[in-house]
Amino acid sequence: MAPDGDDAKHPIRMLADRILVKIPGTEGERKTKAGLLIPATAQVSRRLAWAEVVAIGSHVRSVEVGDTVLFSPEDRYEVEVRGDDYLILRERDIHAVAAPRIEGNSGLYL
Numbered sequence: 001m002a003p004d005g006d007d008a009k010h011p012i013r014m015l016a017d018r019i020l021v022k023i024p025g026t027e028g029e030r031k032t033k034a035g036l037l038i039p040a041t042a043q044v045s046r047r048l049a050w051a052e053v054v055a056i057g058s059h060v061r062s063v064e065v066g067d068t069v070l071f072s073p074e075d076r077y078e079v080e081v082r083g084d085d086y087l088i089l090r091e092r093d094i095h096a097v098a099a100p101r102i103e104g105n106s107g108l109y110l
Contacts, residue, residue, distance in 0.1 A: 005076045005079060006093075006098065008009075009082065012055065012081065013055075014055045014056055014057040014058050014060075015058070015059045015079065016033070016055050016058070017057055017059045017060055017090050017091040018042075018056075018057040018060075018088055018090060018091075019053055019055070019056050019057070019060060019088070019089045019090070019091060019094065020053070020054050020055040020056070020070070020079075020081075020086050020087070020088055021051035021052060021053050021054060021069060021071075021086060021087050021088075022051055022054055022084075022086060023051065023078070023085045023086060023087055024051050025050055026049060034058055036060070047073070048070050048071065048072055048095060048099055049070070049071060050068050050070055050072075050098070051068070051069060051071065051072050051087060052066070052067070052068055052069075053066060053067045053068070053069055054086065057091075060091050061091070062091065062094070062097060063091060063094060063097055064099065064101075065098040066091070066099070067097050067098065068098040068099070069089075069094045069095075069096070069097055069098075070094065070095045070096040070097075070098075071087075071089055071093055071094055071095060072093065075087055075090075075093040076088070076093075077089075093095070
């Protein structure tokens with residue numbers, strides 16, 4: 001129920017340095033390049049994840065909607081919006097950005 005008493009859906013605007021990303025679909029079983037199946041219950045410590053950006057706050061400078069970002073799953077807040085699951089991150093929690101606008105010869109500094 002909306003705060004004003006009706007069930008109307010309102011647009012959402014992210015604030016400050018917040019980034020809304022779609023939860024990656026690879027939360028379950030994974031398969032390695034060699035073909036080994038890793039079950040969802042396997043403990044993988046400190047594994048970073050990729051997700052697609054769907055909304056950004058007004059103070060976000062390095063990320064745009066549609067980018068794919070690399071982040072630590074430990075630095076996230078889950079939220080359900082209109083029946084879909086998303087994550088809210090801070091810009092400082094993003095480790096890398098993959099986007100067509102980034103030059104291929106810029107180097108990889110990780």
